[in-house]
Amino acid sequence: MDKVIIARDLSLAYSKDEPIINKVNFVIDSGSFVFITGASGSGKSTLLKSLYGALKPQSGSLVVAGVELNGVSRSKLNFLRQHMGIVFQDYKLIKEWTIEKNIMLPFMIAGYDKVQQQTQLDKLLNHVRLKHQVGKYPQELSGGEQQRVAMARALSHTPVLILADEPTGNLDDYSSQLIWNLLEGANSSDWKATVIVVTHHIPESMSVDYKHYHIEYGSIHEVT
Amino acid sequence: MKSLKNHLSLIVALLSILFSLQTFIVVDRAIASYKQNLANNYSLVVVSKKRLQKDVIVSKNPLINEINEISPDTVLKKLDGDMKRKEREFLKLSLPKFYKLKLSHYPSPDEINSLTKALLRDSSIVKVETFSRTHDTTYKLLLLFKSVISLFAISVAIVTILLISKELKIWQFKHNERMSIMALHGAPIWLRSAVLFRLAIVDALVATFLGFLLFSYIASSAWIAEQFSYIGIDVVVFDTFKDSLMMFSVSMTLSIFLATIIVLVHKEEV
Numbered sequence: 001m002d003k004v005i006i007a008r009d010l011s012l013a014y015s016k017d018e019p020i021i022n023k024v025n026f027v028i029d030s031g032s033f034v035f036i037t038g039a040s041g042s043g044k045s046t047l048l049k050s051l052y053g054a055l056k057p058q059s060g061s062l063v064v065a066g067v068e069l070n071g072v073s074r075s076k077l078n079f080l081r082q083h084m085g086i087v088f089q090d091y092k093l094i095k096e097w098t099i100e101k102n103i104m105l106p107f108m109i110a111g112y113d114k115v116q117q118q119t120q121l122d123k124l125l126n127h128v129r130l131k132h133q134v135g136k137y138p139q140e141l142s143g144g145e146q147q148r149v150a151m152a153r154a155l156s157h158t159p160v161l162i163l164a165d166e167p168t169g170n171l172d173d174y175s176s177q178l179i180w181n182l183l184e185g186a187n188s189s190d191w192k193a194t195v196i197v198v199t200h201h202i203p204e205s206m207s208v209d210y211k212h213y214h215i216e217y218g219s220i221h222e223v224t
Numbered sequence: 225m226k227s228l229k230n231h232l233s234l235i236v237a238l239l240s241i242l243f244s245l246q247t248f249i250v251v252d253r254a255i256a257s258y259k260q261n262l263a264n265n266y267s268l269v270v271v272s273k274k275r276l277q278k279d280v281i282v283s284k285n286p287l288i289n290e291i292n293e294i295s296p297d298t299v300l301k302k303l304d305g306d307m308k309r310k311e312r313e314f315l316k317l318s319l320p321k322f323y324k325l326k327l328s329h330y331p332s333p334d335e336i337n338s339l340t341k342a343l344l345r346d347s348s349i350v351k352v353e354t355f356s357r358t359h360d361t362t363y364k365l366l367l368l369f370k371s372v373i374s375l376f377a378i379s380v381a382i383v384t385i386l387l388i389s390k391e392l393k394i395w396q397f398k399h400n401e402r403m404s405i406m407a408l409h410g411a412p413i414w415l416r417s418a419v420l421f422r423l424a425i426v427d428a429l430v431a432t433f434l435g436f437l438l439f440s441y442i443a444s445s446a447w448i449a450e451q452f453s454y455i456g457i458d459v460v461v462f463d464t465f466k467d468s469l470m471m472f473s474v475s476m477t478l479s480i481f482l483a484t485i486i487v488l489v490h491k492e493e494v
Contacts, residue, residue, distance in 0.1 A: 052408065074413075081410030094402045109411045153409075 144175025
């Protein structure tokens with residue numbers, strides 16, 4: 001099986017002080033569903049940030065989808081991110097844009113024309129059950145609805161890798177369940193996306209096989 | 225409404241800069257016109273023992289625009305009653321020659337000194353009357369006007385810098401988040417900055433258009449024309465082509481500069 005992420009002696013730190021993640025080694029197979037858990041401040045979100053290149057490795061090697069992130073160029077990083085779907089706990093939606101424009105951001109970046117964007121948009125809005133909210137701005141929606149918009153944006157361009165940082169952190173049960181279903185769907189459907197989720201709690205209702213990694217004291221280990 | 229508010233802040237800043245700049249230009253033009261008026265009315269009187277060759281005198285200093293002989297008839301008329309025609313003709317021949325020197329622009333006291341020296345080097349010229357006292361007072365008054373205008377220009381420059389830096393902070397705050405989100409999704413720098421530059425260009429165009437309307441209206445005002453005619457000058461308040469072009473260049477340069485700075489100092493939020 002192909003490896004989508006390979007970390008070798010990877011250390012991550014925000015300054016030159018003590019690293020938050022210290023010389024960890026792990027490999028994630030392509031098409032797998034992975035949970036990363038750990039106590040608050042253990043470094044789970046830090047690790048996720050390093051996977052989308054927002055935090056440079058302090059030392060070691062981190063290869064994501066064949067791209068070495070230690071010393072990666074801006075253009076390569078942009079290319080890599082264009083093939084990722086990222087879901088943030090705080091949604092990171094553009095306030096000045098309508099939800100449709102937010103969802104279509106990856107398509108705009110990829111250079112799709114308006115007709116192609118509209119076709120995809122209709123499907124995605126149905127998928128996240130937000131068709132009735134067309135034309136609204138993010139701040140006009142509830143937290144759960146905003147996260148569904150972020151989810152639609154992350155799935156819109158059928159990325160090979162989906163990274164989610166506490167995606168159901170503050171959501172109601174309905175929205176949480178919908179998010180988990182969408183993530184499971186992305187992993188189990190034909191496109192077989194690799195999904196990595198940072199969370200405090202693994203939902204009990206998971207219907208796909210998954211791997212569970214736990215971060216503690218700067219190291220990562222698989223929970224079996 | 226929200227979109228209008230986004231545009232309004234930069235448009236107002238740009239418009240106030242254009243207004244200050246155009247006002248400074250109009251005042252500067254008024255001073256230049258007044259100075260030209262003074263130059264037209266100001267002349268030196270040269271007294272020479274013999275007739276002067278006009279082109280030789282004009283070539284002595286580039287400041288000299290033209291030289292005209294003053295007819296002695298006006299002086300002799302006063303003595304007319306007691307003199308016979310023959311005596312008057314004799315006197316006319318024995319009188320020195322008087323010339324009126326017109327200058328190309330209103331000179332500084334130093335320029336007058338060097339011009340006087342250059343003229344007196346000619347052995348036939350015996351006296352150069354510069355009316356220095358009147359001239360110096362007027363010249364100092366003009367200098368004072370110039371200083372006031374320069375002070376005004378410096379104040380405008382300071383206000384401009386303050387307005388622009390404030391606008392820069394507002395824009396940075398407003399656009400940083402969007403640019404970061406776009407970067408997190410792999411948007412290249414040109415796409416991240418496109419919205420910003422589009423906004424900057426649209427605002428610059430709107431500010432130029434409003435400035436054009438404002439000064440076209442001021443230029444057509446009868447009251448303004450009346451004020452200038454009181455001091456005997458004719459000033460172009462708004463040159464439709466040149467001033468519009470200047471307004472367009474200034475507002476476009478400023479807003480593009482602003483957008484460029486924001487793009488250059490942008491730091492990705494994580």
